[in-house]
Amino acid sequence: MSTLKIAPSILAADYANFASELARIEETDAEYVHIDIMDGQFVPNISFGADVVASMRKHSKLVFDCHLMVVDPERYVEAFAQAGADIMTIHTESTRHIHGALQKIKAAGMKAGVVINPGTPVTALEPLLDLVDQVLIMTVNPGFGGQAFIPECLEKVATLAKWRDEKSLAFDIEVDGGVDNKTIRACYEAGANVFVAGSYLFKASDLVSQVQTLRTALHD
Numbered sequence: 001m002s003t004l005k006i007a008p009s010i011l012a013a014d015y016a017n018f019a020s021e022l023a024r025i026e027e028t029d030a031e032y033v034h035i036d037i038m039d040g041q042f043v044p045n046i047s048f049g050a051d052v053v054a055s056m057r058k059h060s061k062l063v064f065d066c067h068l069m070v071v072d073p074e075r076y077v078e079a080f081a082q083a084g085a086d087i088m089t090i091h092t093e094s095t096r097h098i099h100g101a102l103q104k105i106k107a108a109g110m111k112a113g114v115v116i117n118p119g120t121p122v123t124a125l126e127p128l129l130d131l132v133d134q135v136l137i138m139t140v141n142p143g144f145g146g147q148a149f150i151p152e153c154l155e156k157v158a159t160l161a162k163w164r165d166e167k168s169l170a171f172d173i174e175v176d177g178g179v180d181n182k183t184i185r186a187c188y189e190a191g192a193n194v195f196v197a198g199s200y201l202f203k204a205s206d207l208v209s210q211v212q213t214l215r216t217a218l219h220d
Contacts, residue, residue, distance in 0.1 A: 004218060005194045006211055007032035007065050007174070010056070011047065012198030018052075021202075022059040028211040032065040034176070034196045035085075039070040042094050050079035057084030065196075067115065067136065067176070070094060074101040081108035089113030089136050089174075092124050102131045113174070117141065122156040126163060132171050134194065135160055139187070140177030149178025154190040161191025181217040188218050 008030050013021035025033055035053060040046040053066065066085040068076065073090040074097065080088055088105045092114060095101050105112040113134035116124055118141055125135060137160070139153045153175075160173050174194035175187045184195055197214060204210035 003031075003193065004188070004215075005031040005172070006214055007034040007194055007196045008201050008207070008211070009034040009036065009176070009196050009198030011036045012202040014202075018056055019059045022056060024207045025062065026060060028208045029215075030062070030211050032063045032087075032194070033060060034065045034067065034198075037066055037068045037070060037076075037080075041071045042091065043069045050076065050083040053080060053085060054083035063087065065089070065113075065174075065194075067113075068094070074104055077101070077104045077108050077110075081110055085110055087111040087113055087134060089115050089134060091115050091117065092128070093117060093120060098128065099131065102128065106131075115176075116156075118150050118153055122159045125160065129160075129163060129167060129169055129171060134172040134174055136174040136176055137192070138177050139175050139179070139183075149180075149183045151183075151186065154186055157187065157190035157192050164191075179214075181213045184214050184217050185220065 008025050010033055036047055038045045038047040063086045065087045066080055067089045072095055088110045090101055092098050102112045111133035113136055114128050114132050115136035118138055137153055137156050139150050157173055172194045173192045175192045176196035179195050179197045180200035201210050
């Protein structure tokens with residue numbers, strides 16, 4: 001099993017105080033900051049773009065795990081690379097040129113990730129596994145935080161873990177959506193090793209302790 005990583009989702013933080021929210025994350029032992037980029041077209045919501053990520057980078061040395069929910073994400077590769085993104089994850093459903101887009105991400109010096117929506121078959125990912133550093137499985141429909149976990153998506157996680165072993169690959173398997181101290185163990189047992197959590201973490205006044213509840217739940 002790959003290293004376990006916790007990725008607090010900045011989408012659930014206080015937008016008026018990104019610097020202090022990033023400082024709170026830095027105080028925890030979380031490895032990533034998960035940043036959702038939404039364009040109002042691929043998903044109904046709008047969040048923020050590369051300029052905001054560049055501003056965030058001034059306040060954090062953690063890995064910036066950028067999840068782009070945008071149409072034709074290959075248009076933004078250079079902008080996010082320059083902004084300080086470490087990982088850029090894009091949807092198979094968002095571009096007609098997924099192979100080229102992933103190659104462009106890696107050429108820009110970032111790790112490349114690929115993601116599918118809950119309604120997309122996991123087989124859409126199989127031809128891409130040799131190209132990616134990370135595969136993200138959405139366990140809610142993308143676009144808004146605070147949604148209920150979809151347990152059926154864990155079958156996709158298990159399939160990916162099986163393929164990873166069979167092909168002797170080393171990509172991370174990330175889950176995003178409804179992850180809390182009650183659902184994280186099932187994600188881990190299915191084969192995930194990167195866990196995005198938003199509402200569950202940021203609803204707590206003590207973020208350090210809340211992150212620890214996730215780590216504890218992984219081993220209960």
